Amino acid sequence: MLDARDIVKRFTGVLALDRVSLSLRPGEVHALVGENGAGKSTLIKVITGVYRPDDGEVRLAGRPARFTGPLDAGRAGVQAVHQEIGLVPDLSVARNLLLGREPRRAFGLLDARRMHETAARTLAAYGVRVDVRLPLRSLGVGAQQMVALARAVSVDARVVIMDEPTSSLEPREVDTLFGVIDRLRDQGIAVVYVSHRLDELYRICDGVTVLRDGRVVHQGTLADLNRIHLVSLMLGRDVAQVRAEGVTRFSGAHEASAGPPVLEAYGLSSRHLLDGVSLTVRPREVVGLGGLLGAGRTETAKAIAGVLPLDAGRVTVAGLRVRRGSATAAVRAGIALLPEDRKAEGIVPTLSVRDNIALAALPRLARGGLVSDARIDRIVDTFMKRLRIKATGPHQPVAELSGGNQQKVLLARWMATEPKVLLLDEPTRGIDVGAKAEVQALVDELAEAGLAVLLISSDLEELVEGSDRVVVLKNGAVVGELIGDELTEEGVMTTIAAEVQ
Amino acid sequence: MTTEQAATDAPVTHDTYALGRRDRVFGLIQRHGATAVLVLLLAVGSLSFSRFPTTENLGDIAITSSFPAMVALGMTFVIITGGIDLSVGSVFALGGVLAAYAVRWGTAAGLLVPLAVCGAIGLVQGLLIARVRLAPFIVTLAGLLGARGLLLSISHEGATTYLIPHGSLLARLGQGRLFGLGQPVYLTLALFVIGAVLLQRTGFGQAVYAIGGAEDAAALMGVRVARTKIIVYVLSGTLAGLSGALNAARLSSGVTILGTGMELDVIAAVVIGGTLLTGGAGSVSGTIAGVLLLGVIQNLINQIGDLSSSYQQVVSGAFLAVVVVVQTYLSRARRL
Numbered sequence: 089m090l091d092a093r094d095i096v097k098r099f100t101g102v103l104a105l106d107r108v109s110l111s112l113r114p115g116e117v118h119a120l121v122g123e124n125g126a127g128k129s130t131l132i133k134v135i136t137g138v139y140r141p142d143d144g145e146v147r148l149a150g151r152p153a154r155f156t157g158p159l160d161a162g163r164a165g166v167q168a169v170h171q172e173i174g175l176v177p178d179l180s181v182a183r184n185l186l187l188g189r190e191p192r193r194a195f196g197l198l199d200a201r202r203m204h205e206t207a208a209r210t211l212a213a214y215g216v217r218v219d220v221r222l223p224l225r226s227l228g229v230g231a232q233q234m235v236a237l238a239r240a241v242s243v244d245a246r247v248v249i250m251d252e253p254t255s256s257l258e259p260r261e262v263d264t265l266f267g268v269i270d271r272l273r274d275q276g277i278a279v280v281y282v283s284h285r286l287d288e289l290y291r292i293c294d295g296v297t298v299l300r301d302g303r304v305v306h307q308g309t310l311a312d313l314n315r316i317h318l319v320s321l322m323l324g325r326d327v328a329q330v331r332a333e334g335v336t337r338f339s340g341a342h343e344a345s346a347g348p349p350v351l352e353a354y355g356l357s358s359r360h361l362l363d364g365v366s367l368t369v370r371p372r373e374v375v376g377l378g379g380l381l382g383a384g385r386t387e388t389a390k391a392i393a394g395v396l397p398l399d400a401g402r403v404t405v406a407g408l409r410v411r412r413g414s415a416t417a418a419v420r421a422g423i424a425l426l427p428e429d430r431k432a433e434g435i436v437p438t439l440s441v442r443d444n445i446a447l448a449a450l451p452r453l454a455r456g457g458l459v460s461d462a463r464i465d466r467i468v469d470t471f472m473k474r475l476r477i478k479a480t481g482p483h484q485p486v487a488e489l490s491g492g493n494q495q496k497v498l499l500a501r502w503m504a505t506e507p508k509v510l511l512l513d514e515p516t517r518g519i520d521v522g523a524k525a526e527v528q529a530l531v532d533e534l535a536e537a538g539l540a541v542l543l544i545s546s547d548l549e550e551l552v553e554g555s556d557r558v559v560v561l562k563n564g565a566v567v568g569e570l571i572g573d574e575l576t577e578e579g580v581m582t583t584i585a586a587e588v589q
Numbered sequence: 590m591t592t593e594q595a596a597t598d599a600p601v602t603h604d605t606y607a608l609g610r611r612d613r614v615f616g617l618i619q620r621h622g623a624t625a626v627l628v629l630l631l632a633v634g635s636l637s638f639s640r641f642p643t644t645e646n647l648g649d650i651a652i653t654s655s656f657p658a659m660v661a662l663g664m665t666f667v668i669i670t671g672g673i674d675l676s677v678g679s680v681f682a683l684g685g686v687l688a689a690y691a692v693r694w695g696t697a698a699g700l701l702v703p704l705a706v707c708g709a710i711g712l713v714q715g716l717l718i719a720r721v722r723l724a725p726f727i728v729t730l731a732g733l734l735g736a737r738g739l740l741l742s743i744s745h746e747g748a749t750t751y752l753i754p755h756g757s758l759l760a761r762l763g764q765g766r767l768f769g770l771g772q773p774v775y776l777t778l779a780l781f782v783i784g785a786v787l788l789q790r791t792g793f794g795q796a797v798y799a800i801g802g803a804e805d806a807a808a809l810m811g812v813r814v815a816r817t818k819i820i821v822y823v824l825s826g827t828l829a830g831l832s833g834a835l836n837a838a839r840l841s842s843g844v845t846i847l848g849t850g851m852e853l854d855v856i857a858a859v860v861i862g863g864t865l866l867t868g869g870a871g872s873v874s875g876t877i878a879g880v881l882l883l884g885v886i887q888n889l890i891n892q893i894g895d896l897s898s899s900y901q902q903v904v905s906g907a908f909l910a911v912v913v914v915v916q917t918y919l920s921r922a923r924r925l
Contacts, residue, residue, distance in 0.1 A: 158809055174809045176802035178869040179795075187795055188811040197790045239810075 492523020671868025684833025711826020763838025801868025
């Protein structure tokens with residue numbers, strides 16, 4: 089049905105896809121898995137015509153397909169349903185479903201009654217029974233996703249690509265979705281299913297393609313691949329290879345103090361994202377958060393930092409309760425979050441190194457609303473030296489620094505607020521090897537200096553070597569905790585792969 | 590492979606998140622708030638001033654409101670797509686001057702020349718916004734200045750005032766009365782009916798809403814975004830020109846100083862009528878209520894004889910501020 093052959097895609101010299109092939113039979117549900125940056129979304133974008141491949145070709149039903157964009161691909165029967173739903177929230181459900189192919193009457197006028205009937209009938213087949221005249225946004229996320237899916241499939245689809253379709257669904261909605269996928273299968277529609285939820289993959293998928301660093305590392309029948317093997321393929325850690333390899337720059341010199349934990353999170357719950365996550369971190373301790381993409385690691389960090397709205401749960405720092413859902417309160421309590429996406433959520437690229445560092449500490453440095461330049465200079469100087477930030481001087485725009493040094497600037501910003509708890513979300517992503525080792529060494533130093541550190545990393549080696557303890561998350565809940573001798577890469581992978589009842 | 594076959598007996602698991610009563614009430618306020626306040630004001634006005642509820646006075650409100658109403662109709666389309674048209678005040682004045690200038694070649698020319706020129710201004714603006722992807726604010730600000738300049742050059746810096754001869758067909762179109770109401774009132778009503786059908790019952794109208802609601806999603810769903818946007822600006826320019834031409838016909842001359850600041854009054858009327866400045870929601874019936882509301886406020890302030898008419902601006906401004914605050918609050922509350 090769909091055949092992508094030897095696709096190569098480069099972005100400014102970086103090889104995003106390296107001779108990736110993907111072939112789908114009619115009626116096949118094919119799992120496409122891989123961690124962040126493995127090339128899944130690039131592949132989807134090549135297939136749907138968003139990107140033009142530098143080499144290789146996509147064939148649909150035997151003929152070369154050069155789509156000019158998702159719209160063109162959709163007309164040819166290749167439909168992608170994305171995580172962020174591509175519908176118009178303020179339009180009615182019926183209009184969203186039928187936009188562009190509304191039933192007409194004379195003079196090209198829309199036939200509203202027939203439109204509502206068609207829409208209601210179509211959606212009923214997807215288990216969505218709603219008043220289709222209501223605006224789309226009045227529906228739950230799951231129902232909205234069903235509308236998007238129904239829209240995609242109703243345009244004579246031959247291939248449907250589902251990108252994390254269940255990430256915002258509740259269990260019963262997942263069942264409905266799987267019912268729909270079974271139907272698609274019976275009709276001979278090929279489905280590409282992108283997800284990190286192993287249980288779902290094994291329930292619904294026939295074939296599997298594992299991508300890592302832009303290459304296909306495994307292709308075959310999913311039933312022939314056991315869970316632990318799949319996880320090790322995704323994370324790129326060969327079980328045997330792990331023991332042979334060298335260690336990271338973590339020294340392990342710091343030792344968690346025996347005293348009471350400085351950070352206590354209890355029962356953090358947020359709709360379908362987090363389900364009662366509890367954890368503690370003591371001073372001088374580095375606790376790692378393990379799990380696959382979308383398991384709730386970033387959400388946990390954000391919840392602790394007061395950025396993610398919570399339905400339930402509480403966070404205490406040094407015994408004092410932090411007001412829920414307030415980032416300001418969290419910062420005051422001494423919680424610092426180094427976000428995953430430093431470009432979007434951290435660095436202010438137009439400001440200088442100095443101003444970026446001083447930003448969070450300004451309220452603390454100010455006296456009567458005025459800030460002393462000399463005090464800022466002193467603090468900036470201290471941290472530039474301590475974190476070994478390589479810049480021409482404090483006034484260099486931060487955008488000119490390398491990724492690793494930008495990360496250090498962010499770290500300095502939070503250190504200047506003298507936090508008690510440091511939440512690091514993928515601190516070494518996207519920075520080169522040398523800088524990576526330096527950041528890792530810094531994490532060690534900071535813990536030694538008495539901080540409580542929560543470390544999130546998809547780099548399994550980094551996670552295991554850098555942490556004193558690893559809490560493993562899955563589907564937004566804690567599924568295991570590894571400490572001491574259990575704390576190995578294999579142990580983490582086994583915990584992730586373990587089946588949930 | 591139709592959808593109906595797709596999953597006829599898939600388990601029914603969704604009931605809906607039914608819209609709460611609060612949500613529905615909020616929706617009603619947003620859509621019909623202006624109408625409700627208008628009715629209230631009419632009642633209060635009728636009780637307070639004996640000269641207010643007369644046929645003559647109400648007819649007066651209707652005719653003076655009909656010119657901004659035509660402009661506001663085009664603006665409603667523009668704002669629903671998430672855009673803005675600041676040029677309408679200048680284009681309105683230009684339409685009037687052009688009509689008075691071109692009427693020497695006949696009534697048809699007196700109407701068609703302003704429509705064609707003003708439509709063309711809208712077309713150029715639409716092309717710049719939709720194809721070159723410039724910000725509507727900037728493009729139409731340039732249009733505002735450009736149209737005003739064009740008007741001044743035609744009228745020799747305002748030194749020449751072109752007259753529309755009394756008794757000519759064009760003049761009668763602007764001044765004529767039918768059942769006690771000025772002719773333009775009926776034309777405006779007809780235009781609003783057409784506008785409502787266009788917006789609610791055609792694919793074009795769906796596209797207008799979809800673009801304002803989520804432009805990228807609309808493009809992905811196959812909506813012709815650029816074409817729709819261009820049409821919307823052409824519509825706005827043409828309606829502003831038509832309104833200006835008819836207004837000139839009513840006044841028997843193309844007055845060059847008209848229309849300054851009119852774009853803001855019109856935008857205010859559209860927003861008061863419940864159209865979101867962020868796009869994606871609104872209606873032409875709301876717009877007509879918004880225009881009438883501003884007209885009635887002005888009229889009532891004139892009734893209070895010793896109040897300077899400048900206060901009309903203060904009241905309109907305050908009212909607009911209240912409406913925007915309420916709108917923001919409502920849409921936030923609904924989205925939660």
